[in-house]
Amino acid sequence: MSLPLDHWWIRFPLLRWRRGVSVETEELSEEPSLDDLTGPYYVAWWITNRCNLLCVHCINDSGPFHQFDNELAGDEIERVARQIVELGVPQGSITGGEPLIHKDFFKVAGYLSDNGVSLNVETDAQLINRETARRIARLNLRAMQVSVDGATQSTYGLMRRTTTGSAELSRVLDAIRMLAEEGVRVSVNFVPTRFSANEVGQVIDAVAALGAKTFYTGRIMRVGRAAMNWKWLAPTEAQYQGFFATLNQKAKEYSGRVRIIYYPYTVTHELKFRTENPAASFVILPNGKVKMIASMPFLCADLRRHSLAEAWERYKIAWKHPMVREFSEKVKDDDPMLASNNSFVELDLEQPVIQSKV
Amino acid sequence: MGADYQLSAASSKVALSNRHVKVREEKRGTVIFDTLNEKVYTINETGASILKLLLSGNTLDDTARILAQDYNSDEAAVRSDVIQFVDELAARSLVDKVPAT
Ligand code: SF4
Numbered sequence: 001m002s003l004p005l006d007h008w009w010i011r012f013p014l015l016r017w018r019r020g021v022s023v024e025t026e027e028l029s030e031e032p033s034l035d036d037l038t039g040p041y042y043v044a045w046w047i048t049n050r051c052n053l054l055c056v057h058c059i060n061d062s063g064p065f066h067q068f069d070n071e072l073a074g075d076e077i078e079r080v081a082r083q084i085v086e087l088g089v090p091q092g093s094i095t096g097g098e099p100l101i102h103k104d105f106f107k108v109a110g111y112l113s114d115n116g117v118s119l120n121v122e123t124d125a126q127l128i129n130r131e132t133a134r135r136i137a138r139l140n141l142r143a144m145q146v147s148v149d150g151a152t153q154s155t156y157g158l159m160r161r162t163t164t165g166s167a168e169l170s171r172v173l174d175a176i177r178m179l180a181e182e183g184v185r186v187s188v189n190f191v192p193t194r195f196s197a198n199e200v201g202q203v204i205d206a207v208a209a210l211g212a213k214t215f216y217t218g219r220i221m222r223v224g225r226a227a228m229n230w231k232w233l234a235p236t237e238a239q240y241q242g243f244f245a246t247l248n249q250k251a252k253e254y255s256g257r258v259r260i261i262y263y264p265y266t267v268t269h270e271l272k273f274r275t276e277n278p279a280a281s282f283v284i285l286p287n288g289k290v291k292m293i294a295s296m297p298f299l300c301a302d303l304r305r306h307s308l309a310e311a312w313e314r315y316k317i318a319w320k321h322p323m324v325r326e327f328s329e330k331v332k333d334d335d336p337m338l339a340s341n342n343s344f345v346e347l348d349l350e351q352p353v354i355q356s357k358v
Numbered sequence: 359m360g361a362d363y364q365l366s367a368a369s370s371k372v373a374l375s376n377r378h379v380k381v382r383e384e385k386r387g388t389v390i391f392d393t394l395n396e397k398v399y400t401i402n403e404t405g406a407s408i409l410k411l412l413l414s415g416n417t418l419d420d421t422a423r424i425l426a427q428d429y430n431s432d433e434a435a436v437r438s439d440v441i442q443f444v445d446e447l448a449a450r451s452l453v454d455k456v457p458a459t
Contacts, residue, residue, distance in 0.1 A: 090380035118393035
């Protein structure tokens, strides 16, 4: 008699914890019931809202003077990092603002990575030099995710602003090359706009030549500053059709060399889907509050008051909260409601019961 | 292949193929996260027992022996199941077979 192995595994081929689908699988994937999970699959840690740039499409409304006045302090950051490890969160990302300007970045990233969290770091890459690239290589990250949204300085600079002018495209491209040379897996993130969507093919060619391994993109999200600048940023539907056609063509061209992953849906579509199929992931804000999903303003926990395990239990309940369901039902693609995603709303949740690990 | 292959495979150990493959026990079975390729696999309790024994350092042979006892099953049949299971994991680049030292 052999083992009772029938149906010994179920394969979930889709991306279940980040918002994205590969060009081969253009569907949103259903999550397992959150009640069956001991904790999130993915935690996005927005470690500071301070940024060296002031981009016109920033969903977090970050910038040089935009640090929250109550961001977590060193010992609080250590506690959160420890809890991420203790809860067995398999993967996460550190984002911002610009994570590299946070004084504890290397300490936190090193701790998480050394203790079993497969880590992604999102950066504008403007501050990366050879020495930083070497330090980053020692972190053994899953990937360094670099934003590149234009093939020309004029396009890139139009989106990536500083207090005095524009960020330099050449710096980002140098950074990608240095990171790749130091053995860091580089993924590139591209936000299409009315004036950049037609450059996507050139950007893929450029970053592939420099050693990037993955390319993520999707529709620009109408949240944060992107919502404020929507009229001149949003590509037309015709532009999107050309954009997605280019992506499909490039995916074939780079098959086996660069993974090209895009998310074809709108934020609204995702929100409605996620309300019925919540992802096993949430966002930790710079002040330790826990945000359910980037595109909604709702907070479900405060890591200054709750443990991460408690936050997970509260997160599960939060998806059933009437305000969340109402927001998801009412919101429309062109809705200014989405622009309010950074005007945070703390949900009033009953004290959750912590379930023990099985 | 065949018997020789099974013989050599059975004395192997198994390791996760890289540090970005993660395994987590859940309330119903075990989940394997291939974080580099952004894939998630759920294995049932039997698969989970095999993987747990292998990742704690047992050879495929030892694993088969232990499971055959636990499930009161024929050892050769269990060994074949274990090898097949590991081959499926290896085909998805989740584990590598490493020679037992
Ligand atoms: S989009 Fe990124 S780089 Fe630009 S301001 Fe926002 S956080 Fe900074």
